[in-house]
Amino acid sequence: MSDVSGRFVVAAAVVAVSLVMATAAAAAHDYGEALSKSLLYFEAQRSGRLPHNQRVRWRGHSGLTDGLEQGVDLVGGYYDAGDHVKFGLPMAFTITMLSWSVVEYGDEIAAAGELAHALHAIKWGTDYFIKAHTHPNVLWTQVGDGDSDHYCWQRPEDMTTSRHAYKVDAENPGSELFEFGDKYRGRYDASVEVVKNYYPSSSGYKDELLWAALWLHRATGRRDYLHYAVANADDFGGTGWAVSEFSWDIKYAGLQVLASQLLVEEKHLSSEQRAVVEKYRSKAEYYVCSCMGRNPGGADHNAGRTPAGLLFIRPWNNLQYVSNAAFLLTVYSDVLSALAQPLRCRGPEEDDGGEAAADAGEVLAFAKSQADYILGTNPMATSYLVGYGERYPRRVHHRAASSASYQHDKEFIGCLQGFDAAYSAGRENPHDLVGAVVGGPNAKDVFTDHRGWYMQTEACTYNTAPMVGVFSKLLELERRRREDASPSSTSPAGSKAEYYMCYCMNRNPGGADHNAGRTRRASSSSARSVGVPK
Template structure:
């Protein structure tokens, strides 16, 4: 590897509340996963999550203001306030400490948590996730009486996102709902649209679980329409199946799955001959000059990657140079892992119970 892999940092003089807050949220969530199997590691994760949150909140600033090099690639468009709310909610869930919920309630308005009516969820924009996590607390009754009014505002915004995906918001203008492709894919924007599809599937699935646990049978959409809670999970399943090949082109956008999937993924290691087949030195320049422009399929199949996916008309061009559609990103695949786990569990439970209404989703087979 001859390309520079310089490491960067954030500190008191060069803050990065968004990246520190996101890391705190991830560590807090992970601590719950390892709580039983590895208590020591779980404790370490939670301890560092709390430290990072304190640092992120005390020394506020966007990471792309401190590290100018990232602005052209991963700009923090939404700022850092959504990540601070996101971290506080995960820390509350991991610790049960009221101070974190107080933070989310106290900062709800000034940090935009109850102000932004959002139609997307991504690595940058966390508001929809914040609103759904806050709504969960309301639905489960896990709050003090003085939190209720603010949590109801969070829930209203959470259901705006859900209804936007369903296309059922009757108020708010043309931007109140998410566009759909002719084949049924949720469409937000041209570059790597699949990240919004997989994230929406995960959030919709999670919210449908929260509704079911609370015995709530309907969602209230802007404009007065109510939507059956069953429709929320149904849409999540449709999006998963679209990714896996139930789409007009019959392509699985999960590389390595199905009979037809992208063969020219925009990924350096996948597109260059493996070392075991050629011991020739391949630097950054050689990789681009000798391999990037080849029309043949990648010599290495990037199994498990989800590419950027098709455009608003379900059109897809399998070409390395078409990076907006063929680039593979971890934040595309990550939420799908959760969806696959859920659908697989549902299918297994139905087999064990001898259900007459089996899960029909393609995802149950993954």
């Protein structure tokens, strides 16, 4: 090989390496950045007196008289979305999913340097619920009124809408809570009727009672909570409901995955308890198989998809179902790994058997595909996690983010004034709602970045909360992959590309098996005979 042709081969190799590296970079996501930004979002949603270390500086104190009318202190907590009502049921779900993320992936979150932020996000919610639980049989479940709130477009610092608070108690039950709820049974939206148009308990309260019992068992280790979840599994639908969605309302899939973890973590299950837990698990697998499109029976037993593969449950805030699915599948992949068993897909009425449809790695890979779609691997090339990537929603349906910062402009914004000044304005929001997962695209993968198109552009705390765990898991996987790929610090794509370069240059260890063949240098006479310059 002449020097010229040798340089050509090496140059071609460099071009090939560049293409490989560029493709790998385009497909990769920075899960560490996504994790950091997702936790930042919760600071933008804080109600109450903000702490000195508040990082979202365009927000100010708000809701400082919450509970005053009722003679209780209800200052604090979170606004659920772009408005300013504090809804107890979705807030509790948000805090639970944040907590579950830390329970499962706390080491990974700590390794990313985000554990303190995660714990602060949780504590901001739990401190509020401790305040709201003013008596053993009293819980204040809502502050503010959705109807009056939606008539105004104001910053939370300027609120003039009702801050009336609502409670559940023995006479007005709310069984979406636990001990008190189990004793005084009834749907909370029947006692607090103003919530029906916003967060109705369509699934009833039995899923919440099972959900609470399983969590209390995990938190305390007390066997009576386990007995409760086993004894009521059938009557409350825990081993009966086979569902294709998991949300702040319909918790069956979540509690079924949570019960499945008992097979790994609970070492002293009786044969009767194990049999019931296996029934929970069969319904958890129905959910996982539904998300992956692996259940027998076609569309009736599998979740919908967009053409690009995004799970699609409902047109209104669909990404809440996607983020929840990504989390449950991530956790369930860990269950499969621990049990060294495959995912089995069966019909909704089958408790045993089923087809081995996927292994733990495939389940996790599907969860990753949903997370990557949210981060921008989609036909719109748009990240639906605000602030991540180059292209993301700039007109999020959010009162505070669309208005001038109270920190810099304290001039009062009236109830209707904000509609003209901010809501109806076509310009981008002055503040990015960093870390918020918006409602997302429609069933055809099309997204409209318009403030008034709230089905797609409004973000909710319970959209982002599950992604904290998912991003943490994926970040750890990326770290392991880098370590396993090569003794050097290069990425997997880089390692293979460098191997090819060294192959061409005859620099790989291992001799002829790992290097390209070479011709011997031609003699002067043979070179002249074929017209090649010496």
